[in-house]
Amino acid sequence: MRRTPDPDRAPSTDPQRSRPLRAYLAALSVLFVVAATGALGAGWWSARRDALSAARADADFGARRAAEQIGRQLAVVRSSVQAVAGSPGAAGVYADPSACRLSFALGGTGDEGHLDVLRTDGTVACSSRPPAGAGDTAAHRGASWLAGASRAAQMAAPVTDGRTGRPAILISAPVAGLGMVVAFIDLVSLGATAGGVFGGARNLEFTLLSGDSGTVLTRWPDGARWAGTPVGLSRFVPPDSGGDGADVGGARRVYGQAPVEVLDARLFAGADRSAALAGSRRLVRWQAVPAGIGLLAGLLATLLVYRRITRPIGRLRAAVQTAAATGDLERTMTVSGPREVSELGAEFAGLLAVVDRELTERRQAEATARELDRNYRRMFESSPYPIYLFEVTTLDVVGANDAAVQYLGHDREALLRMRVTDLCPAEDAAALIEAMAGAEPVERGRRLRHRLADGTVTDVEVTSHLTSFGGRTVRCAVLDDVSEREHLHRRLRQSERLESLGQLAGGIAHDFNNLLGIINGYASMSAADVAEAASDDPAWSRLHGDLLEIVAAGDRAAALTRQLLAFSRADEVTEPRVLDLNEVVADVEKLLRRTLGEDVTLVTRLTAAPEPIKADVGRLEQVLVNLAVNARDAMARGGTLTIDTDAVTVDDHYAAQHPGVRSGRYMRLRVSDTGTGMSRATLERAFEPFFTTKPKGQGTGLGLATIYGIITQAGGHAQIYSEPGHGTTVAALLPVVDEAAAAAVAPVAAPAPGTGETVLLVEDDDSLRALTERILQRNGYTVVSAGTGAEALELAGDLDTLDLLLTDVVMPDMQGPELAVAMCAGRPALPVIYMSGYAETILAARSTLPENAMLLSKPVSAHQLLAAIPRALRAAGRSVARRP
Known part of the structure; x- marks a missing residue:
């Protein structure tokens, strides 16, 4: 046109x-x-x-x-x-x-x-x-x-x-x-x-000059030639403000420098x-x-x-x-010009219509895609579970939600520069790469470990699936932290193992106590019988010494069984009282300072606001002494032993992680040393009886087991924290009570002999019954003995006067508490003394002993028995004077 x-x-x-x-x-x-x-x-x-x-x-x-x-x-x-x-x-x-x-x-x-x-x-x-x-x-x-x-x-x-x-x-x-x-x-x-180490890709040259810049202390490379050479003999030119200088050979270099703090010198790179x-x-x-x-x-x-x-x-x-x-x-x-231009004009109108239609469709598709992307992002970001995306081939992290950023501890920019292998411990990287190479499109419950930004290693269950992100094939991983669950399972397994060991230990100690009672009793009486003859006859004197050695060995064996019973929480019923934990530590501190040795420094840090607890003071002293001895043995070259107390509150979260612990107020007793520490394997078995890392003959393996039993019996919780080379800390949580601390118990006077009181002795072990009968008769008591509960009831019916029932707890036909109930039906004020080596199965349902009764732990020494009978008679209001 x-x-x-x-x-x-x-x-x-x-x-x-x-x-x-x-x-x-x-x-x-x-x-x-x-x-x-x-x-x-x-x-x-x-x-x-x-x-x-x-x-x-x-x-x-x-x-x-x-x-x-x-x-x-x-x-x-x-x-x-x-x-x-x-x-x-x-x-x-x-x-x-x-x-x-x-x-x-x-x-x-x-x-x-x-x-x-x-x-x-x-x-x-x-x-x-x-x-x-x-x-x-x-x-x-x-x-x-x-x-x-x-x-x-x-x-x-x-x-x-x-x-x-x-x-x-x-x-x-x-x-x-x-x-x-x-x-x-x-x-x-x-x-x-x-x-x-630091030459890097640029092969940096290093020159170390003395503080006065007068001597080349060393150089790399060619250190053998230049070390110790005066700077004046080289062509070294110090760098200017821009870093330009020359090395000892005269070659121009760009220098950086830094002082060596310990040595008066400056290093040039x-x-x-x-x-x-x-x-x-x-x-x-x-x-x-x-x-x-x-x-x-x-x-x-x-x-x-x-x-x-x-x-x-x-x-x-x-x-x-x-x-x-x-x-x-x-x-x-229809314009003139080249054919392409004229055809372009003819097609331009149609192109406009097509473009307009495609633009309309594209705008609709983009709006739909934006809506889907917003929904996905909202779901991804708001999920409470940590989620991250990583590329399948390179394992590069390409996306993460806020929960993952918070859980892993890295900021988002740093996280997106990492690989999945950077999120796990270094030793797990090879296994993780192999697992991802053979992973299914959808995987559930894969167990992995993750290392957080603060160095903490956690156990996680990962559910992942393949998806597309930004045009790349990625895997979406959803994390579930199961560290606390695993920790709780381990603690539960350990508690169950210790419980079964405690039952076994208690059962053994129960039978062993009867044998020890017989051995100690007869040896003590025999020693008393030959004491007068031993003063004049050397042969009798040697026999008297041998008998005393038997008694001493029996006492040591009895102490060993008490440790077993303390671990199994089946020891004799103690006499707990309300006390101040600070006072117990202060009393034991005097003993420890004399016995630990000069190479061990004892430090005590006692809380300024102690709260009362209820426990047996002798048992707590035993805990402190056992821990101090263990700490001393762990510090062969000396060190520091620290004992501290503090009032703490246990919340529901801590209680859920530690089976057997209830939330509430506790007094915490911690004993820490700077010794060799324990490995993880040793730590898991530390409370087991007879487990010890000491050489043969240098330890029974009952120290920590006894501590565990004492603390648990007091209603508390014991825990060990240790790392090889970093020492050990044993922490005990003892529940606080709403009572005032009781006054100290006065020392018990020497037992007085009996004055003819009638004692009904019930013991199914013939040897132990005969021994106990002899001890009572020799000390002024009238004894009527029976081997079973039924026999005891029959004999009691024929007695006009009965001042005391002395009975074993565990018997084949009738238990001691059952016999006491039957006897007290006709004699309401009859005092009762129980003897037992293992009373947990009988008295577990009772929070206290029956009225007018006390419990003696086998083996029972003559002194313990003769001291307990007058107390029981006085408590029941019985006269201890001889009747006509």
């Missing part, structure tokens, strides 16, 4: 607008060249600046890290030297060099130096590097540093190691009157270690300047080629546009403007 001039548009008379298009193209070409040249120059300058800045940053980092590493190593060596010099065993080395057991290593190959114990004349008494001969032993004689090192601790560099002939750092500490302990740290090896700039030069050359090609292509494209496209497009533009004004695209698109 023909173009019609616009009658409203006047011809242009502006000279600037009348210039030909070629002028614009020429100006545009010049502008392209200037812009390309400026861009290349700016790129080169920026690349050069960035390269030097990156090199300087790497050098600063390497210098700082290497200086910190050297400082830590020197501090460790100095501490070790002072520890060896101050050790009591140092004097023994001078007296007996064969006792030498020194070692020295900084974590490298072992050539970093050596540790020597020197005499005052400089000869070697002991060394981590055994002397090669007599010359090596006397290598330090006449050294300039020898006199000063024998008087005070020193650190100097460089000095010549007399044994190796190499420059070294000297660290020394005197041993009063005997010599000194000296460590030599080889400077060449020190520089090589720093370079090998240098990156090769030419190597740092080589990348920027290559970058500029590579950029110049595409820039030139692009410039030429742009010029040609401009010319082509001008020759073949600009004019037809101009005509098409006018036609489109007309179509936009009239709305009739089909009629206005």
Whole structure:
């Protein structure tokens, strides 16, 4: 169609607008060249600046890290030297060099130096590097540093190691009157270690200068040549403010520097300047080629546009403007020009309709997708379970909800830079990679371990499935922390095991107590019978001593059974009273300070606001003594034993994690030592009876088991915390009571003999019954004995006078409490004394003993029995005077 001039548009008379298009193209070409040249120059300058800045940053980092590493190593060596010099065993080395057991290593190959114990004349008494001969032993004689090192601790560099002939750092500490302990740290090896560890990809050069910058202490590489060399003999140029300097060989480098805190020295780390700039030069050359090609292509494209496209497009533009004004695209698109342009005009109208339809559909699809994405995000982010997404092939974390960020402890940006293997302990990484490689599309209940940001390792159950995220195939993992559940299961299993062991121990002790009662009773009576003859006859005297040894052994065996009964919580019914835990600790502290030894420091920290508890004071004292003895044995070289008390509140969360503990107020007793500690396997069996890690013959394995039984019997809870090398803490929680502390119990007076009172003795063990009958008869009591409950009831019916019932608890036909009830039916005020080695099964349902009754724990000594009978008679209001 023909173009019609616009009658409203006047011809242009502006000279600037009348210039030909070629002028614009020429100006545009010049502008392209200037812009390309400026861009290349700016790129080169920026690349050069960035390269030097990156090199300087790497050098600063390497210098700082290497200086910190050297400082830590020197501090460790100095501490070790002072520890060896101050050790009591140092004097023994001078007296007996064969006792030498020194070692020295900084974590490298072992050539970093050596540790020597020197005499005052400089000869070697002991060394981590055994002397090669007599010359090596006397290598330090006449050294300039020898006199000063024998008087005070020193650190100097460089000095010549007399044994190796190499420059070294000297660290020394005197041993009063005997010599000194000296460590030599080889400077060449020190520089090589720093370079090998911190050289990095840039192969940083390290130079360590003395504090006055006058001496090269060491250098890497070529440390053997430069260690100990004056700086004036090198071509070293200190770096300026920008980090530019020259190394000892004169090569230009970009330096970073850092002080070595322990040593008066400064460490320089240098990156090769030419190597740092080589990348920027290559970058500029590579950029110049595409820039030139692009410039030429742009010029040609401009010319082509001008020759073949600009004019037809101009005509098409006018036609489109007309179509936009009239709305009739089909009629206005018939423009002259190339066939492509005319076809473009013909198709443009249809294209507009298609585009409009597709845009409408796309807008609808995008709205639907946005709604689905919002719903998914809302569900993903609001889930209370930690959820994260990771790519299947690389295991990179690509998404995480707020619960996962909070649970794992990493911020979201850090979490998205990690892999799944970074979230688990290092030892689990290989197994996790293998498991993910063979994982099913949907997995449920896979057990894994996760390491949180604070280092805590937790057990989790992971449910995961494959999905798509951002165009990648990922796996969505939902975490369920089961650490507390596993901990609770372990605690429950341990409680069940201890309960079964306690029942077994109690049963054994019950039968053993009867035998011990017979042995101790007959031995005691026999010893009393021969005591008078032993004073005059040596043969009887030896027999009397043997009998006393039997009694002593029986007492020790009885103590052992009491420990078993305390563990099983089946011991004799104690006499608990309300007391102040602080007072118990203060009383035992006096004993412990005399018995622990001078190498153990006892520290007590008692709460300022104690609350009353109800327990047997003797049992609590036994707990403290047992724990103190265990702590002393764990601190063979001495240490600190700390006893502290505190009032605490146990909440429902803690009670749920510790079976047997109820929420409420408790007094906490903790005994801590700085000993060797326990392994995890030992810790799990610590409360088991007869389990011990001590050598054979040095422990029964009942100490901690007894403590467990005593604390549990008092209604409390015992727990052990220990790590190998970090000592052990035993904590006991004792429930607080709402009563005032009772006054101390007065000492019991010596038992008085009987005055003819009638005692009904019921015991199914014939030997023990005969022994008890003899003891009572010899001490003024009238005894009527029976072997069963039925026989006892029959005999009691024939007695006009009965002052006391003395009965065993466990009998074949009738239990002791049942017999007492039957007897008291006709004699309401009859006092009763029970004897038993294991009374839990009979008295478990009772919170206290029956009225007018007391319980004696087998084996019952004659003293215990004779002291208990008058108390029982007085408690029942019976007269103890002899009746006519």
